[in-house]
Every structure is written in C-alpha cells, then in structure tokens.
Amino acid sequence: MEEKALMSAHFTVPSMLLLLLSLGLCSVSLAAATDSVHDTFLQCFSKNSPANISSVIYGANNPTYTTVLQSRIKNRRFNATTTPKPIIIVTPLNESDVQAAVVCAKNMSMQLKIRSGGHDYEGLSYVSGVPFIVIDMINLRSINVDIPTETATVQVFARRLALAAIITGGGYGIMLRKYGLTVDNVIDAQIVDVNGRILDRKGMGEDLFWAIRGGGGASFGVILSYKIKLVRVPEAVTVFRVERTLEENATNIVHQWQYAANKIDNDLFIRLLLQPSTGKVKGTKTVKATFISLFLGNADRLMSVISAGFPELGLKKEDCKEMSWAKAVLFWANFDNTTSVEMLLNRTSDTVKFLKRKSDYIQNPISKDGLEWIWKKMLEVGKVGFVFNQYGGKMNEIAETATPFPHRAGNIFKIQYSVSWEEEGSEAEKNYMTQIRRLYSYMTPFVAKNPRCAFLNYRDLDIGINHHGNNSYDEGKVYGAMYFKANFERLVKVKTAVDPDNFFRNEQSIPTLPSSI
Ligand SMILES: Cc1cc2nc3c(=O)[nH]c(=O)nc-3n(C[C@H](O)[C@H](O)[C@H](O)COP(=O)(O)OP(=O)(O)OC[C@H]3O[C@@H](n4cnc5c(N)ncnc54)[C@H](O)[C@@H]3O)c2cc1C
Ligand SMILES: *[C@@H]1O[C@H](CO)[C@@H](O)[C@H](O)[C@H]1NC(C)=O
Ligand SMILES: *[C@@H]1O[C@H](CO)[C@@H](O)[C@H](O)[C@H]1NC(C)=O
Ligand SMILES: *[C@@H]1O[C@H](CO)[C@@H](O)[C@H](O)[C@H]1NC(C)=O
Ligand SMILES: *[C@@H]1O[C@H](CO)[C@@H](O)[C@H](O)[C@H]1NC(C)=O
Ligand SMILES: *[C@@H]1O[C@H](CO)[C@@H](O)[C@H](O)[C@H]1NC(C)=O
Ligand SMILES: *[C@@H]1O[C@H](CO)[C@@H](O)[C@H](O)[C@H]1NC(C)=O
Ligand SMILES: *[C@@H]1O[C@H](CO)[C@@H](O)[C@H](O)[C@H]1NC(C)=O
Ligand SMILES: *[C@@H]1O[C@H](CO)[C@@H](O)[C@H](O)[C@H]1NC(C)=O
Numbered sequence: 001m002e003e004k005a006l007m008s009a010h011f012t013v014p015s016m017l018l019l020l021l022s023l024g025l026c027s028v029s030l031a032a033a034t035d036s037v038h039d040t041f042l043q044c045f046s047k048n049s050p051a052n053i054s055s056v057i058y059g060a061n062n063p064t065y066t067t068v069l070q071s072r073i074k075n076r077r078f079n080a081t082t083t084p085k086p087i088i089i090v091t092p093l094n095e096s097d098v099q100a101a102v103v104c105a106k107n108m109s110m111q112l113k114i115r116s117g118g119h120d121y122e123g124l125s126y127v128s129g130v131p132f133i134v135i136d137m138i139n140l141r142s143i144n145v146d147i148p149t150e151t152a153t154v155q156v157f158a159r160r161l162a163l164a165a166i167i168t169g170g171g172y173g174i175m176l177r178k179y180g181l182t183v184d185n186v187i188d189a190q191i192v193d194v195n196g197r198i199l200d201r202k203g204m205g206e207d208l209f210w211a212i213r214g215g216g217g218a219s220f221g222v223i224l225s226y227k228i229k230l231v232r233v234p235e236a237v238t239v240f241r242v243e244r245t246l247e248e249n250a251t252n253i254v255h256q257w258q259y260a261a262n263k264i265d266n267d268l269f270i271r272l273l274l275q276p277s278t279g280k281v282k283g284t285k286t287v288k289a290t291f292i293s294l295f296l297g298n299a300d301r302l303m304s305v306i307s308a309g310f311p312e313l314g315l316k317k318e319d320c321k322e323m324s325w326a327k328a329v330l331f332w333a334n335f336d337n338t339t340s341v342e343m344l345l346n347r348t349s350d351t352v353k354f355l356k357r358k359s360d361y362i363q364n365p366i367s368k369d370g371l372e373w374i375w376k377k378m379l380e381v382g383k384v385g386f387v388f389n390q391y392g393g394k395m396n397e398i399a400e401t402a403t404p405f406p407h408r409a410g411n412i413f414k415i416q417y418s419v420s421w422e423e424e425g426s427e428a429e430k431n432y433m434t435q436i437r438r439l440y441s442y443m444t445p446f447v448a449k450n451p452r453c454a455f456l457n458y459r460d461l462d463i464g465i466n467h468h469g470n471n472s473y474d475e476g477k478v479y480g481a482m483y484f485k486a487n488f489e490r491l492v493k494v495k496t497a498v499d500p501d502n503f504f505r506n507e508q509s510i511p512t513l514p515s516s517i
Contacts, residue, residue: 072118
C-alpha cells in the first residue's frame with residue numbers, strides 16, 4: 001500500500017490512527033581522491049546490487065546531485081557553499097540497495113551518513129567533517145496498515161514525515177500523555193546491520209531492538225521499517241489555542257500549568273509557547289504565552305476537565321473547536337481551517353530558515369518569582385522563544401530503563417529553546433547562536449541537574465561532540481548522559497556487540513567500550 005492508503009484507511013476506519021501524526025521533521029579533498037572513491041564505490045555497488053546505477057547513485061558531477069542534496073536540507077545553516085558535501089549520494093530503491101551501500105562503504109572504510117527526512121537540527125544526516133557518502137532513504141516510503149491486528153508497518157520515509165528517524169530518537173506526539181512515545185508502541189523493526197544483513201526483531205535480538213527504540217538508529221545500522229501498534233482516537237476531538245500576555249496574568253497561568261501536568265486528565269495535552277512580543281502600549285515589550293491543546297473528547301467534557309484541573313486558564317466554550325482527528329492535525333500544523341487534509345501528504349511548502357534548537361527538562365515547578373526573572377532575561381536576550389511540552393500521565397508509568405529514552409516520571413515538562421532567522425551571513429548567525437546559548441545558561445538554576453538533560457531529537461552539538469573516528473568513550477559520555485542518563489551504559493554495550501569497529505558513527509553517536517575495560 002502506498003502513502004495514500006494510510007490516509008484512506010483513516011477515513012474508512014475513522015477511529016483508528018497512527019500514534020504520531022503530529023509532526024506536523026569537506027572537505028574539498030583532492031579531486032583525484034574523490035574520483036577514485038566514486039569509481040571504487042560504483043564498481044562495488046554494481047557487483048552487489050542489480051539496480052540501474054543511474055537512478056540510484058549520484059556523484060558530485062551528476063547534474064541531479066545538487067537537487068537531490070538540497071531537497072531535504074531543512075536548515076539553511078547547512079546550505080552554504082562552505083558546508084561539506086558528500087562524495088556520493090545513494091538513493092536506494094529497495095532493501096537490496098541499502099545492503100549494497102552498507103557493504104561497499106564498509107569495505108572502503110568510508111563514513112556513511114543516513115538521511116530520511118533531513119530534519120536533524122545539526123544536519124548530521126547530510127554533513128560531516130570527514131569525506132563521506134550519504135544514503136538517502138527518500139524512496140523507501142510505504143506504509144502498510146493491517147486493520148485486523150491494528151498495526152502499521154512504516155518504512156523510514158513514510159508520509160514525508162520521516163517517521164523512522166523520529167522514532168529512533170524516541171519520538172513523541174501530541175497524545176504522549178495518553179499513550180506514551182512512539183517507541184512505547186513499536187512492536188517490530190527491520191535493520192540492515194554492519195555486515196549488510198537484514199534483521200527483524202527476532203534476528204537482531206532484544207538488546208538491539210531495545211537500543212533502536214530511542215537510542216538513535218544511526219549508531220547501530222540502517223533502519224528499514226518499524227511496525228507500530230495503532231491507537232484509537234475518537235471520531236471527534238477538541239482543540240483550542242488561547243493567548244495570554246503578562247498583562248493578562250500569563251505568569252500566574254503558566255505557574256499553574258506546571259501543576260496540571262501531573263493531575264489533569266490524560267486525554268488532554270496542552271503545549272505552551274512563550275515568545276517575546278510587543279506590548280499593547282507603543283514601545284513596550286511583553287511575553288506572550290500561547291496555550292495549544294488537543295483533547296480526546298468533546299468540548300463539554302473538556303470544559304469540565306479544565307474547570308476542575310486548570311481553571312486559571314480562563315478557557316471559554318467558544319475557544320474550543322470540535323473537529324475530526326485529521327483536521328486537528330492540520331490545526332496543530334498551523335494550517336488555516338480551509339486547508340484540505342490532503343495537505344498532510346504535502347510538506348514541500350515548508351519554508352526553510354536558519355535554525356538553532358536546544359532542550360532541557362523541568363522536574364520542579366518554577367516559582368512565580370522565577371518565571372518573572374526568566375521573562376526579564378528572555379526580553380533582554382532578544383528573539384529566542386520556548387516551547388514547553390507537558391509530560392505526566394502515561395509518561396510517568398513507563399520505567400526509565402524500558403527504552404533508551406529516560407525522561408519519564410519526575411519530569412513535568414520538556415523545554416525546547418527555539419530561534420529561527422532569515423538574515424544571511426555569519427554576523428547574524430553569531431548573534432542568534434549567542435542569544436540562544438545565553439538564555440540556556442540563564443535557565444541553569446531551574447532545570448534538571450546531574451545530569452542536565454536533553455532530548456536526542458532536538459540535536460544540539462553544543463552539549464558535546466565525539467570526534468568521529470577515534471571511538472572516544474569519554475567524549476560520548478558527556479552528551480550520552482544528557483540524552484540517555486544511565487541507559488547510556490547499556491547502549492555502549494549493545495554498540496560494542498553489534499558494531500565493534502564503530503562503522504556507524506557520527507558526531508554524537510554511541511561509542512564502543514574502551515578496549516582497556
Ligand atoms: C518541524 C519539525 C517538527 C518536529 N516535531 C517533532 C515531534 O513532534 N516529535 C518529535 O519527537 N520530534 C520532532 N521533531 C524532531 C525530529 O524528530 C528530529 O529532527 C528527527 O531526527 C527528524 O527525523 P528526519 O528523518 O527528518 O531526520 P534526519 O536528519 O534524516 O535524520 C536524523 C538522524 O537520524 C539518522 N537516521 C535517519 N534515517 C535513519 C535510518 N533509516 N536509520 C538509521 N538512522 C537514521 C540520521 O543519520 C540522523 O542522525 C521535529 C523536527 C522538526 C524540524
Ligand atoms: C531490488 O530491485 C532490483 C532491481 O533494481 C531487483 O532485481 C531485486 O530483486 C529487488 N530486491 C528486492 C529485495 O526486492
Ligand atoms: C537506466 O536509467 C536511465 C535513466 O533513468 C536510462 O536512460 C537507462 O536506459 C537505464 N538503463 C538500463 C540498463 O535500464
Ligand atoms: C539552498 O541554496 C540554493 C542556492 O545555492 C537555493 O537554490 C536553495 O533553495 C537553498 N535550499 C534551502 C533548503 O535553503
Ligand atoms: C573489499 O572488497 C575487496 C573485493 O571484494 C576485497 O578484496 C577486500 O578484502 C575488501 N576489503 C575490506 C576491508 O573488506
Ligand atoms: C489574575 O489571577 C489572579 C489569581 O488567580 C486573579 O485574582 C486575578 O483576578 C487575575 N487577573 C486577571 C486580569 O485575570
Ligand atoms: C474558519 O476560521 C474562521 C476564522 O477563525 C471562522 O470564521 C470560520 O467559521 C472557520 N470555518 C470552519 C469551517 O471552521
Ligand atoms: C504542495 O504544496 C506546494 C507549495 O505550496 C504546491 O505548489 C503544490 O500544488 C502542493 N501539492 C499538492 C498535491 O497539494
Ligand atoms: C579523540 O579526539 C579528541 C579530539 O581530537 C582528543 O582530545 C582525544 O584525545 C581523542 N581520543 C583518542 C582515544 O584518541
């Protein structure tokens with residue numbers, strides 16, 4: 001079944017849906033050396049795959065190379081002439097091509113980068129500091145929905161939302177308070193391992209299957225597909241989006257929102273955006289808090305849930321809109337209400353900006369004084385905004401070690417720091433990068449400590465880099481502890497068992513155990 005089939009499955013069986021629909025994702029080496037890498041790879045690939053090379057392999061001299069490369073660059077920071085480019089891009093048409101690419105890159109000891117949607121915030125799927133090859137999963141995009149078993153098998157590039165890379169990082173959707181993360185609903189997977197073998201859950205064993213549900217796929221192999229347990233959603237859901245400025249009691253409401261995470265109905269998820277904004281009085285600044293919600297029920301029940309658990313919001317019935325789940329996904333993706341649901345299949349309209357993101361976890365509610373101090377710093381810094389994602393509910397019930405994603409009970413929300421800009425040039429980049437790092441530093445007293453935590457899917461190279469190639473466990477431990485807490489040690493053990501020579505590596509991959517241990 002093709003992409004479209006999943007959509008029609010939504011409509012013929014309206015109560016059944018995929019868990020995660022909310023995404024809405026050098027080296028100028030000597031020419032001669034590059035040519036020889038290209039030729040050797042081509043020869044090896046032809047021997048290992050029956051594919052028509054001209055529709056699968058793009059060398060830098062191929063006229064289509066630039067189009068293929070740029071088509072999934074989602075952050076303009078990595079679209080510069082100085083950005084390191086791959087020697088070759090491989091776009092497999094099927095599993096055999098993936099196997100051939102792995103076998104050949106391994107044979108040549110070439111760094112291999114794997115790209116699905118290209119949304120990695122640091123461009124790790126298509127940029128590297130050493131000569132490299134990109135394997136681009138664009139053509140592997142089927143979804144098979146099996147209604148009787150309520151499961152779906154999604155290939156890595158499914159629905160242009162690149163589900164698999166999101167899943168390997170522990171992907172969350174707007175129903176996480178009810179159903180947990182996507183990784184909590186994965187029941188099988190297929191991976192091409194370092195020896196070019198295709199392994200399913202049974203073949204790879206429970207340790208590797210555990211690792212690729214949140215540990216980041218790129219350290220372990222090329223993920224071909226995940227099998228996901230579908231969840232039921234009601235035929236109609238309710239959404240709202242309400243804004244409150246500081247003058248409209250935002251501090252008080254944000255303060256109370258923190259307490260709602262652990263007590264409010266699991267059918268409700270409220271995301272909070274906080275942005276510097278201009279005040280009503282000319283020349284003044286304020287902070288605008290936007291509460292965006294999905295409720296798995298009707299507006300009447302939502303009103304009673306809010307009045308019992310979060311009355312400070314001052315929600316009115318007319319703020320609530322009942323709609324189908326598919327329409328709610330569009331609402332969340334910021335489309336206007338006349339957009340057809342077919343737009344869900346069309347992400348080409350996203351405008352690409354320069355981006356930087358960072359993350360933190362909050363384990364103790366921030367006091368009103370604390371919030372007021374943070375607003376002051378936010379306005380002082382400039383343009384950086386926050387996205388607060390409420391946790392609690394099902395997230396509290398899943399053990400920290402059940403998957404590599406460790407941010408479970410005890411976390412009341414996750415912060416994404418966000419800054420996007422459109423001005424070109426290194427001065428602008430320096431300015432915005434400094435802004436976001438300053439705000440992150442101001443937040444230190446309020447966030448999780450020992451370790452300070454981070455979300456793998458919000459990739460942030462500021463928190464540490466493993467100088468690829470040298471297998472450094474000590475370097476890996478720095479970001480590893482922040483992304484995975486104690487699960488890092490188990491990930492290292494799995495990595496050492498399945499890829500002892502560290503072929504699948506990147507700037508923040510899981511290192512192997514130091515040989516001295
Ligand atoms: C607009 C936007 C919205 C987002 N919303 C959410 C959200 O709601 N929930 C959430 O959890 N995250 C969200 N994210 C973060 C997103 O999950 C991560 O950026 C994720 O890495 C994107 O996957 P991708 O395939 O697009 O990335 P890529 O850049 O293609 O890959 C990311 C990483 O995964 C590796 N990888 C890619 N494909 C494979 C594969 N087949 N096998 C092994 N490794 C692979 C890459 O090498 C790289 O290290 C969002 C990001 C953006 C830009
Ligand atoms: C992959 O495609 C090639 C043709 O390009 C075909 O010969 C081969 O059988 C296919 N392999 C699989 C596993 O479908
Ligand atoms: C390979 O594909 C190219 C272009 O896609 C086409 O021109 C060529 O005839 C194909 N070769 C074979 C052997 O099918
Ligand atoms: C990347 O830059 C090229 C010009 O070099 C431009 O045509 C293209 O639209 C840019 N793509 C993105 C995603 O910024
Ligand atoms: C690469 O492949 C060639 C030809 O099959 C083989 O002789 C060589 O040993 C391989 N090298 C490695 C490092 O696997
Ligand atoms: C702000 O919140 C306080 C405490 O809940 C309340 O007493 C006050 O009326 C609210 N003010 C506005 C303008 O809503
Ligand atoms: C769409 O939104 C507009 C403005 O918010 C509103 O007037 C209109 O009734 C909405 N239409 C539908 C079909 O919900
Ligand atoms: C997808 O979006 C683009 C840009 O907005 C538009 O030109 C194109 O027609 C859309 N395609 C579909 C199938 O809606
Ligand atoms: C790895 O590289 C870093 C930076 O170049 C260096 O500090 C570190 O000592 C290296 N580690 C090993 C084990 O070589």
